[in-house]
Amino acid sequence: MLAFNWNARHAESNAISKVTTGDPDRLRLTDTIVDTFVLIMNVVDSRRLDPMNDGARMAVSLQDVANAAGVSIATASRALGNKGRVSEATMRLVRETADRLGYQVNTLGKALREGSDGVVGIVVPMVSNPFYASLVHEFEDHLAKFDLKMLIADSHGELDREIERLEALASRRVRGIFVVPAYFDESRPTIMDISRQLPVVQVDRRVENDEALSFVGIDNAGGIDQVLRHVSEQGAETVAFVGADDRTSVGRERRQAFAASVASLGLTAQKPVIDRYLFEFGLSAASQLMRRSKLPDAVIAGDDLIATGLLAGFVRRGRAVPEDVLITGFDGTILADICSPTLTTVRQPMAEIAEAAVTQLMRQIDDADSAGSHIRLRTTLRPGDSTGAATSGSRRRRG
Amino acid sequence: MLAFNWNARHAESNAISKVTTGDPDRLRLTDTIVDTFVLIMNVVDSRRLDPMNDGARMAVSLQDVANAAGVSIATASRALGNKGRVSEATMRLVRETADRLGYQVNTLGKALREGSDGVVGIVVPMVSNPFYASLVHEFEDHLAKFDLKMLIADSHGELDREIERLEALASRRVRGIFVVPAYFDESRPTIMDISRQLPVVQVDRRVENDEALSFVGIDNAGGIDQVLRHVSEQGAETVAFVGADDRTSVGRERRQAFAASVASLGLTAQKPVIDRYLFEFGLSAASQLMRRSKLPDAVIAGDDLIATGLLAGFVRRGRAVPEDVLITGFDGTILADICSPTLTTVRQPMAEIAEAAVTQLMRQIDDADSAGSHIRLRTTLRPGDSTGAATSGSRRRRG
DNA sequence: CTGAAAGCGCTTACAG
């Protein structure tokens, strides 16, 4: 009955393209790539199985605790919150009562009274990008030290979604917001607006004219220079940049840094290939590069996703890395370890970015006027086999 | 001055192990692996740069809007909320006033009045695991259709943290919670507790004796069978399982399914290697397997992280995949595409998992008694080069 | 159609 409803509801949506019935084990191998699956459902009447369930879902309030303990709600609040003078005895009484009743503070009431709750928001372009996934992870860790919870929002790199998310966070009166702006220009107005209402720290990417905003990111120019110096030492003379467009600050900084460093190092640059931070783009960029009369000695990717796409693209088309072409990434995600050959990349100090950004946000929470601090952290080169550098061993020991 | 404070505060923590000064460009290559970086800070006095900033951070309330529009707060609420009868004229007046004042509803007040706000929580073991990152991404998408925001919490696969996060979510009176339990046994008590207070749906993993709880996941036995059948067709006779322990439902289901399918397919199983879902474990498991008298024909990994670790481990030690040994993954993350050779893996229908879980949660929100529904979705085999199967082409067209 | 009032759950001056 419930199962029937469920299927009916979903028959209307096209997310489930096809429902196959029959013995699951009999699904032929030829079906495997097709987006087909079987539902196995057991619907259980929870009323029978869980006698505790009836009458449940009735949250116990502080008033309930106070009544049960025979004290005023004010005293109950103080006893639980460890605020003001409360006698040892009542303190214990209230706490025991609260435990017995399974009391849990309603953060909504508390937050309303106090103006904000212990939540900060973070808006990232795409949590499924390993770099942002790790960043979010680090932020969560550092925020926990301040007893702050994190509300994560994914803008999908779209302006509309970003605006919606930022406003939702603001209306929720979060303590502050970390944001990786979707765009260098178009993201600015909303972020400026929001920053007038609550503490905002830009992370990784910035918007234009952001002197009044805070920012924590990395020295992209330094990172690109590290990697170009490295391929140069590995013997590369012609290099090509495969990165993202100028719509994000990171895209433009890395692209411009590439041009600058190539010039100062005396390398020859081929025409860059520019699109988005996607594995698929790296794949297609490899094809584009192979159609050129001459492959560059080294390809500098704008991030690890593109780099792994390039790697796969070249290898699938019969080119050897690093023998035929050197490849480098950027970010230092797990992807760099996973490829084979391992990827030479530029490591971002993610834990330190998170720590610096959290510290900055805390400062802005304490003092609204302390925005406008721009922090850039140093990257480190992580040599891998994709440039013919030993991951461990000689190069490292030399230091 | 601010910069100085910042450094001082951080000198106490050990997150910044060393601060190098001097020309960033002069950092020697030998330093690259070391956790060292330079801070580049510009601190700007935002009071000078942003004249709008003073007097800011004063949120405008509904009362403010009502006053400015010359109506009661009740009318203002109705006008903005589109509830009850309001004249066309006052409706417009109130809305214009609200816009002019930059009014944004305070979700805290609204939620307190209404009992809950439009937020659901999701607790995952590790957002930086690409599988969970993608899952979270899909959940966010599907929840948006119901105007629900998502509070993401990362349990790090630790029980203490999981309990803390679940309670924080509950005290925030979220509408419901999705949880990927850290453990099959130890996670049960808290999850049962919480499920008595608000709708809970287990995702991916379950706890023991969860008949009264809902669950949305995949048919792990079917997935393992798909992959074993596949390597068998590719000629494998001896197989080894490298997966996670029985502390999670997924770990035990896949391990048990392996034993069962091996028997029914007439394959020979080597002793399994069991630990955690980590790339590093896959790496070390490869070494362990190579110390055996005979390498198995195929290694079935418990997930893609382990599989990519195995792949890297074998390749680094001079074994060829798939020539010397076949390797398969599980989950169908981006990692499978990125490796080279591409990884044969079992794809989880992530969008459908998210859709089914969200649907189930919505049902539980509407009807507290509708928990206890267990849904398992079908996986699909995704053949890659790690088992000598073409990624695209003949095999697919045959269907 | 509109307003005065109550109340969601909590904390914190203010009196005692």
Added chain:
DNA sequence: CTGAAAGCGCTTACAG
């Protein structure tokens, strides 16, 4: 040390 009361911002019966 403890309690009565106000109030955070909002919505919704209840009267008009």
